[in-house]
Amino acid sequence: MTQPTHSDFHQRLASYDDEIINSTEQKSLDKMALSRRDVLKGSLNAAVIGFLGLSMGSRFAFAGENAIPPAPYIGFQPIQPRTDPLFDEVVVADGYQAKAFFSWGDPVETGATKWKADASNTWQEQLKQAGDNHDGMHFFAFPDNNNRGLMVINHEYINPTIHTDGLIYDGNGKRLPDDVKKEQAAHGVSVIEVKKDSHGEWQRVYPSLYNRRISTLTPMQASGPLAGHDLFKTVADPDGNEIIGTLNNCSNGFTPWGTYLACEENWHNYFVNHDKTDYQSRVSHHRYGISNDKNDNYYGWSTIDARFDATPDASLPHQGYVNEPNRFGWVVEIDPFDPQSKPIKRTAFGRFCRECVAPSLADNGQLAFYSGDDTRGEYVYKFVPSQRFDKTQMHNNKDILDEGTLYVGRFNDDGTGRWLPLVHGNEGLTAENGFPSQAEVLVNARAAADLLGATPMDRPEWATVNPHNLDVYVSLTNNNKRGKEFAVNAANPRPDNRHGQIIKIMEEQANPAATSFNWSLFVIAGEKPDATDAEGHKVADHLVGNIQGDIFSSPDGLGFDQDGRLWIMTDYDDDDPFMANMGCNQVLCANPQTQEIKRFLVGPRGCELTGITWSPDYKAMWVNIQHPGLSYPASDGKTRPRSTTVLITKNDGGVIGS
Template sequence: MTQDFDAFHAALAAHDDVAINPSGNRSLDRMVDAGRRNVLKGGLAMAALGFFGGGISACRAVADDGLLGFKGVPQQFDAKFDKVIVADGYSATPFFSWGDAVLADAPAFKGDASETWEDQLKQAGDNHDGMHFFPFPDAPNDHGLLVINHEYINPTLHSAGIVFVEGKRKAEDVKKEQAAHGVSVIEVKKDGDGHWQRVAGSRYNRRISTLTPMQLTGPLAGHAAMKTASDPSGLEVIGTLNNCSMGVTPWGTYLACEENWHNYFINRDPADYAQRVSHKRYGIAKEGVSKNYGWETADARFDATPYRDQPHDGHVQEPNRFGWVVEIDPFDPTSKPKKRTAVGRFCRECSTLSLGKDGRMAYYYGDDTKGEYIYKFVPSGRFDAANPKAARDLLDEGTLYVARFDDDGKGQWLALVHGQNGLTAENGFASQAEVLLNARAAGDILGATPMDRPEWVAAHPETREVYVTLTNNDDRGSKKPVNAANPRPHNLHGQILRWNEAGGDPTATTFQWEIFLLAGEPQGAKDDKGQAVPANLIGTINGDAFSSPDGLAFDPAGRLWIETDFDDIEPAMARIGCNQLLCADPKTREVRRFLVGPRGCELTGITFTPDGRSMWVNIQHPGISYPASDGKSRPRSTTVLITKNDGGVIGS
């Protein structure tokens, strides 16, 4: 049996978007019906004033004359569209694609996917996602390390696609897939003509994968829940996977985030599954094969069924070792990645830093599943810029919080602390380790607000105002009722929220929030039959229409960049065209379309040089033949370099 590209991505979408949250949490005891009706009408006046009238004072550092200095590009509806278009005056150049050499002895990409798993360990992985540019201090805008996540793999990784033989996978194919997951670190530098180049043979160049040993740290290091037959110490995990978005630390390390890790495991024991919260609440498979690739048919550690004749129940606890933040030192290629367990376990999209002037900080996370929660972690210690080495283990101690969004525009961060607010042994949490291991279930008990697929978080570089993308949720209204923060039933297009922490303090436990915009079609939009588009598909965008905001980042000047991820086969999304990169002015809320990607792709991952004159974005899973764009070549996920033709600042 072989899976083709379109069928594979349809299957991924089907199970990645399944709502799992059984709690029925409803943060709003009394809905503000009039306010919700106004939002559903798509009124721009409501968006401009803020959901509850006065709004939040947005990004006071933004210049009054606006930030968007480029002309927007049009939507693309051609079913054969197979290139990247960018705003006039800019260039978009393929820079680093799946199969490109990372290590000095890597073979050149063959084009037919005939490379072995050993070859793949030396080459760029598949499905580029979150990334960050780490500058060298002596030339911060001309020289640095580019660190890139490889979230998952496409069937195009193999010459024959994903093949099952009598229900099982070949071990060599599984190893190649595991090698194509993870992270790439590459040195990049401008040449004598000012053009960016990858530095071949750099001592910094490195591949981290699902085959790389990693250290467990924090409260669950060595804990009984982390011990397996292959690691009875509970201290070392082999590999990371499904690294979607990311984060950085002020001490110069990279944070890879493990998102839909649950789709790689299976537990076929119905009785065990029913009582094992660490499996059931995260939705790992319970029959057939695991939801993504059937790795367990060739690699026993992905079979989390409890076989009683094995020590530590075999690998029943292997899923507990995924769903964490992985800290990587890009400047030390000999360093061992560390899974930081104090920050909690869920399907984490990002790890976004907000750093206060006094060194106190918070990290924000979206749990990328329909009906799940938004979290933040506040380290106990402070960052001291004069002694960055002292910060190396700050992520091993602190407090994890989950968000409640109330109907009056106020919000509360609820502490996930053992012994408080019902997080007790009587409710299934014997210690803080169990709270962190089962953070979703702990959030259920505290009454956190179920959200419309929380994804990337971005914090304004000056004001520390925080934004989050809620990509979409077609289950909203059936499994989870609408509420003020998630006001649309059958929400196909998603929204962006923003909030200010009390006193501008990232460690505060209260905040003020509002809806920045509802994505979707403009007022008066018609469908293909000339009928008015339903109200739940109408947005409040001041500018260019888009659907399903996902990637989100501020550039150094305070522009908010928005990347989209939607299935353009869905009729409502097809009217938006191909996925795109947009830019928003946080003060005026104006949105302009800056770039459109090839058919079938997701726009994801974004990073800048400190001067804002170079930008990289990722084209994930293009559907035809990009970057060759010849209609014949195997498509390759690709990091694209964006520059302004006059050498100016991107977006100006």
């Protein structure tokens, strides 16, 4: 049989991704009936100079306790929403141009086959082509040439349009093996070389020795506290040191030593455990929402690929693949400048449905990485490496991400907050409560955060750091079940939160390693107070935001440019009646001081706007059009739609946003 249409598939997938898994009001493992027995059952580049957009020497210049960064100027005129249900273009503010730059199926590795519009490319061909559903990305300049660089781009998941006839099952309820391999090949990451041509325009370099595809079929090294641990061992990997592939790479991060950090978000969608008793006793399965029903598994990979069937099998070493889900949900470090290097899963970061890993770096070398766990009622985290970054001793930074402290956020109603350390032995994180070692704390980070009393948030997604003062901004996309499952609080003030908010975190003394912070709501998204719906009725109060400027819903992607402008990307169902006034998804620009917000770009119907990166001079910006619904980028009403990276430049050659 063939699965539903592209649009239906995306909406169904999104609804499952958003499903509440944290169902406990009291954050204790007793409430979860958890016990120890239950658990037992069950190549340097210019990033060093341009990290976060400013020089190492100037980035902390405004980081004093009372410092006020310069107010960035937003120089473009905002554009109007696009509400036409057949809108199939990308429009950008006057004085700018946007063009398709890199689409699903474009050649990446040498010898790649051209993309076929009927989706008849084989899985072997897909392995050398751009994957599907572009998401987080980053530009890495070559050390000696800012006009040449490597773009690293995540491919989050696949659409049914990847196949000629959609997602097909045979008469026995199994997926077709070659189809599954093509889907696995279309996940992961692309590394592509880019450079300015003789006319000053950015172009792809093909072929290039740096161009590389990383997929669900790529061997990866396990590193950190879980490497070689029993929780990582499977029948295919009895040593627990090599993991095949990465999944559902959503947002991203990067390091000052020039590596890329891919984040594994909704990896739970790919696994199933048919044993209901085992499933309920195994926190590493049920607390993350792994499927317990063979008919309720998104992709059906487990029907033909044994490693995605996490049902325990006592006849096999390590019970077969019961631990395979434990090997996903991590941060994957990739060296884009070494195409022969093996990606590394850094397990000290902890395991959850991680949306991003936004870096913050102080002048003294202190690092922190901020993440959201993108599910209703989940948490905001940060990871602080034990070792400081030393730009004069680059060889010492190789494994800096293998040791450190994972924290989870508690947001008090008085505007203060605490970072709670997820450390074995701390505040009940002991064997008696189901955490025999730090390995269990990291694998079951959600359960550990429950026990410590972290604040459940409205779908925390991207984070980004203001380069001028190290303030942290986190998008809380939406949550229309807050009042039903969790009480509202000051950080999450709406019980039926259709439009989301952005929260700002100000670390004590602007120290990335601080354990206390102040916070405020930067903006509450939604309608204007006088807005009306399609029938002319005034919109309900809970749909009204406090935006000073152009309306938007469901903030998702975030990024700061070198001048301190905050860029916001949205992800909502543009066919939802609640979004009628919002139109298609959009990119906006905000002034962090005045809170002025202007709409800069609108994408085609059905898409999500995501991923953002700039050239070193900030005169070129790239954003991603994920899962366009009609025929973009051909925009001819008939061609199969393709997720696409879009290049935006200013007609006068100036800095984007100025």
